[in-house]
Amino acid sequence: MTDDHRAFIPFTGLATGEGTTVIEGVTAAQQAFIAELRHWREVSGHSQKALAAAVGYTPSYVSKVETGSTLPSKQFVEQADTRLRAGRALVRRWQAAREEIAPATTGAVTTRPLADDSxxxxxxxxxxxxxxxxxxxxxxxxxxxxxxxxxxxxxxxxxxxxxxxxxxxxxxxxxxxxxxxxxxxxxxxxxxxxxxxxxxxxxxxxxxxxxxxxxxxxxxxxxxxxxxxxxxxxxxxxxxxxxxxxxxxxxxxxxxxxxxxxxxxxxxxxxxxxxxxxxxxxxxxxxxxxxxxxxxxxxxxxxxxxxxxxxxxxxxxxxxxxxxxRAGVESERDDEMKTSESSDKMSEIGIVQDGDPILTETATRFAFPDEAEDARRVVAQIVSTMERVGQAHDFAKGMGIAAPQIGIGRAAAVVRTANGETLTLLNPRVIDESNGVDEQYEGCLSFFDVRGMVPRPRSIEVEHQDVDGRTHITVFQDGVARLVAHEIDHLDGLLYRSRMRPGVEPISVAQYRGTGRAWSYR
CATH class of the missing domain: 2.60.40 (Immunoglobulin-like)
Known part of the structure; x- marks a missing residue:
């Protein structure tokens, strides 16, 4: 939305080294593909290493693709396009490059300084x-x-x-x-x-x-x-x-x-x-x-x-x-939003909706401390989306967003409790839980038109990491435990429907009577 809208401030090529080389023997179409790949990778917050891990290739391979040393395989392009949610833009650029590129240029290439940049x-x-x-x-x-x-x-x-x-x-x-x-x-x-x-x-x-x-x-x-x-x-x-x-x-x-x-x-x-x-x-x-x-x-x-x-x-x-x-617009903080509009609103905000394959996949763990900056970028995107969601809807019970819900298949989630505390969870997994089980209605931003009665343990013990790679163990109880468990399920590719008792189905928002109230515990 500005020259810096994609996390980019105008800079000199001197200070960063960017923009000072061209690739000999590489066609304009391949150059366009490389620019498109870098663009979507940056937008989604993926480093070369993170993208490589997400699509099953080595960081060296991604580096060679982005420097023009190799024209990538169709499999790589399709997986990268899906992972980066590029809407087939990468596939189209790759097809154009493949049609234009000559056999003699598919091998190694060299780089040289641009004459203008001298x-x-x-x-x-x-x-x-x-x-x-x-x-x-x-x-x-x-x-x-x-x-x-x-x-x-x-x-x-x-x-x-x-x-x-x-x-x-x-x-x-x-x-x-x-x-x-x-x-x-x-x-x-x-x-x-x-x-x-x-x-x-x-x-x-x-x-x-x-x-x-x-x-x-x-x-x-x-x-x-x-x-x-x-x-x-x-x-x-x-x-x-x-x-x-x-x-x-x-x-x-x-x-x-x-x-x-x-x-x-x-x-x-x-x-x-x-x-x-x-x-x-x-x-x-x-x-x-x-x-x-x-x-x-x-x-x-x-x-x-x-x-x-x-x-x-x-x-x-x-x-x-x-x-x-806000002028002239009906309040979107009303928990009685029309059922037909609830999920549409979350989709507009940027929440991935039910049916997207990423919601059923296991998120890739971060390799700390090497991927510390990747984790920070992902968390920043989650928090930014959370702010937009919070502007559209009040959450008396608290809320959470996992990275797959914004299209990023990494093991990160952020939870905001009912009292406003923010919890960042990196590589979390439940290692123990209480015998006591409690059933409460839950909602999910990825199918926000309904609420479901979900049994959860009253207390869970979670192992998680910080960006320096240190491992922590934290005990969460009652409502916070429910929020945290819900988001960890997302990282395991599970939706709350899979936790509901057999024969029990979610109810519509119109039928739900717990709007605006926190979960109650005896």
Missing amino acids: QVAPTASLIVEHEHAELSYDDGVFRTLVRRQLYNAGTEPVTQYLIRIAVDRHPGDPERSNRLYRESPLTWDEIGLIATCSGEPMSWRVKHDRDAFKELWLLLENDDGKFPLYPGQTVWIEYIYTVSAEKWGPWWQRAIRVPTRRLSIKMDLPTALNPAVWGMETSMTAASSAFRTPIDRIEEGDRTHFVWSIDDPDMHARYRVEWKF
Whole structure:
């Protein structure tokens, strides 16, 4: 939804090494397949190692595919497309590459530096002194403005700066978004990008042009001359673009990819729409959590501004803002939601629905500490989805989401108890349970139209891990035990229906009388 919406802040190829090589002997169609694979892998939060484990290949194989050293097998492509929920986008790109590629190019290939990138010396280093980003909404159009004060702390001049513009109308439902952008791709004309450097118009060079995202180099030059950023110098760059609401989505993310001294965010929304805005932060060392400081709300006439800032944000931290417009919409916090709409609403939010094969598969465990960052990304996605679900529905009994419910087959789940405590479960398994069994009605976000009477032990003992690989054993009781057991079942490919007594069937939401009340225990 912005240049950083896919957890990506514009960065120099110097600081990251990205975008500075091309592959000889590899066709344009194969290059397009590689870009598509990387895109969906990033969106789903899979590292190369995690994807390899999920589809039954080695990390080395995935690396070779993404560097163009080998054209992948059909089996790999189909499994990756399913696992990454790419809506057949990978299969189509692979088929095009297979048709175009010549037999002579299917072996090993080499890489070489791009001639254009010789202008950007490897000793250059940028610091963002201040990034200020604004998002405004009017008459069905979102407008993004980004201003960055860049300082060249290196020894060579900087001549270009890489940015990305990406959109996702239906976060958590990649197939639906992919279908939307395939039928109505994001175009350069509608974006209407304008970029300047200290008031000078900037030219640009396109790197990737995809249906839902664009990557381009902003050049420190135009038809009238060049204005490189020399060592020790500071300059402001600014760019503006627009995207229609039909192709936008209800979230906006900034990610720290180069050292940044200050980040400030402003949202400008119509007061008449009664907007609600909240923020989530993730980092390399912590799971997703609410912003450490509140977002200020300022009403000025018919506009409402939401303002937030942070000094010295951590490298690789991500700051995600989400919102909803409440005016003119029936409350979705009513537990008596229409039965026909309940599961549809969860699907729109990004919850995988009953019938998807991933809900019957055993989730893959994390190999800690090597996959610590993978786990953090997965947990961040779960928490973000949980925030959206919490905005749509009140859960007096607490709630939980397992990674398979957002399309990720990894052994991670997050539980939010009735008193608001958040529990993160990585590689959990029940190792002991009490003899005492209790029956209560449960609901599941993956088939939310019904409630089922499920017998569960009053107490369970769970072995789980942290991202450093340390093993912990925790005892959960009563309602929390029920929530935790429900999510561990998801990681084992089980739905609560399999726990119900023979002959007992779920009832509709309309028949259920426990709405808005916590489970009771004697």
